[in-house]
Amino acid sequence: MALEVAAFATDRAERRAIRHAIGSASISLLVALDGAVLVGAATIERRRGSRHARLSSIAVAPSRAGTGLGRVLLEAAEAEALARGCETLRLEVREDNGAGIRLYERSGYRRFETVEDCYADGTTAWRYEKNLGEGEGG
Template sequence: MALEAAAFATDRAERRAIRHAIGSASISLLIALDGAVLVGAATIERRRGSRRARLSSIAVAPSRAGTGLGRVLLDAAEAEALAHDCDRLRLEVREDNGAGIRLYERSGYRRFETVPDYYEDGTTAWRYEKPLSRS
């Protein structure tokens, strides 16, 4: 909960959703620790019968911004999706999240849709997808 509060001004995951993710067979929760301190996390959702996974959240502690941790978490999320036989990873990002957009586009994600009024504050989401391969 502390990482959610530090990383996101709005649209934070609720405690109930985090507990559900931890116990779910169709959700992977990846974490980055500095000693015993949680400094990053990524949540990957899968649906039975689908080869497409969704990166529903990636959070980096403000103290680790600009260190490459977001890229490490994104790479780990892609590897996790592949490990579950998914061949594509999708995500949504706020249109005003320049750092996130740069990360995803530099990592090979392509925008395929814009969703107005997606976030609780009315901000538009840009939807991205990347084909995944084992190479």
């Protein structure tokens, strides 16, 4: 919860959702630690029979912003999805999250949809997808 509060001003995961993710067979929760301190996390969801995985969250502690940890977590999420038999990884990002958008676009993600009023505060989401078999840059 501390990472959620530190990393996100709004649209935070609830404690119940985090507990569910930890125990779920269809969700992978990847963490980045500095000793015993949680400094980053990525959550990947899968559906039985689907070849698509969804990156539902990627969080980096503010003290680690700009260090490349987001890219490391994203690459780990891609590897996890691929290892679980998924061919694509999809995600949503707030249209006002410039750092996230740059990370995803530089990592080979393509925007395929816009979802108006997606977030609690009315912000639009941009949906992205990457074919995991393509590698960096398509």
